[in-house]
Amino acid sequence: MxxxxxxxxxxxxxxxxxxxxxxxxxxxxxxxxxxxxxxxxxxxxxxxxxxxxxxxxxxxxxxxxxxxxxxxxxxxxxxxxxxxxxxxxxxxxxxxxxxxxxxxxxxxxxxxxxxxxxxxxxxxxxRAMPAFLKVKEVVESGAIGNIRFVTTVHHKKASEQEKNGELPWRVQPEIAGGGHFFDLASHTLDYLDFLLGPIDKVNGVASNQGGLYKAEDMVSGSYIFRSGVQGTGQWCFNSYKNEDWNEIVGDKGSLRFSTLQEKPMILKNADGEQEINMIYPEHVQQPLIQTIVNELNGEGESPSTGQSALRTSRVMDQMVASFYNDTTLKDC
Structure with a gap:
């Protein structure tokens, strides 16, 4: 090679x-x-x-x-x-x-x-990190049965920088595309695409509750995967603490894991409750970089492409569309 x-x-x-x-x-x-x-x-x-x-x-x-x-x-x-x-x-x-x-x-x-x-x-x-490949392995093993729905809750505190009006580029839509939702929720939405398949239908509403910047700081959404699995998510970036979890529920059990925090995933089914460690590598992008290098050398395919990322971008665009297009009903 x-x-x-x-x-x-x-x-x-x-x-x-x-x-x-x-x-x-x-x-x-x-x-x-x-x-x-x-x-x-x-x-x-x-x-x-x-x-x-x-x-x-x-x-x-x-x-x-x-x-x-x-x-x-x-x-x-x-x-x-x-x-x-x-x-x-x-x-x-x-x-x-x-x-x-x-x-x-x-x-x-x-x-x-x-x-x-x-x-x-x-x-x-x-898509290439061992911890998240383990999540995929557990889901595909049948340990929680046929998947019915997935729920995401992600909220974080506003930073002192934001409170002081010293706005990072991540909350400037002209630079970031939106607020923290685009930067952080994109990880979850893309991983769910990898785990459960493409999302076909999306509904969302976004707002700015804190008034610290112009971008959205609250997003709620619902979506249906091509497989028929349903999903809901709530992202708040002006909350009292930092929390992030996803729960996948099937007809035989459930699996809870965090996208951004290094916490064990929790598997619940007829065998009881089990904690499975999620260990991040020192350089979190290295496993994905390796898949890219391998593909460029003609060995295998990388799991994260422009086409898969486009699907995630379309989902995010749809979820914040009403906020940026100002399509709310007025004088009703």
Missing amino acids: RTIRWGIIGCGNVTEKKSGPGFQKADHSELVAVMRRNKELAEDYAKRHNVPKWYTNAEELVNDEDVDAVYIATPPSSHKEYAILAAKASKPVYVEKPMALNSTECSEMIEACNENGVPLFVAFYR
Whole structure:
């Protein structure tokens, strides 16, 4: 197998531990270049992570002959621009989640990659993490029987930064596509797509209850999977504590697990209640990166593609549509 040489566009916090080292530690993978607009920060990252090249211009990195594939780790507002840039240079693309500002941009990215004959992968890394593969194994083992419905509850406290009006990009819709829902709920919705299949029907309502920023901070939704399984979810980002859980209920038992918190999953059925540990790897994206490297070398397929991420983007768009389109009934 050949070594896939990676270049990173945008070497911010997500690349420090979650992803960056994974490109160096995965088999047949190497990180050879990074790009950040600030020269000092780009050089600092490269030196700390033993990366031989650094750039301040994305086009220079993409056109570097030593770069075989490009990982885009900027905020969502620039994902489409950089993905199309890499595709036109015939470089495979791996882009952070959420995939783009909206599903229209996702479709444009897929089209550009298809036109240039390059694959497109998205960093919904729970599809490859051992802990979440274990969840899938338990569900598919029949331990809880035929699946009837799934419930998600996710709420978190507003940060002091948000309370002080120092708004992170994650709650600025023009940069993030929406609020924390797009950043955090996307993980759950994408994993449920992986676990239970595509969602065919969606209803949702979003609002801003806290008034700390313009984006939505509360979303409630219901959906039906193609399999007939039904789901509901509530996401609140101005609550009194941080909590996150999903419960899958079947006709023989239930399984509860967290998307974002390292807690044991809890299996309940006729055999009683059992806790099963969910252990995260040191670099959470490394297992998914390995599947991408393998696919680029002609061995297997990565589970997280532009097409699967597009489905998640469409679901999120539909759930917040009334909030951003202001379709609420007035003067009734």
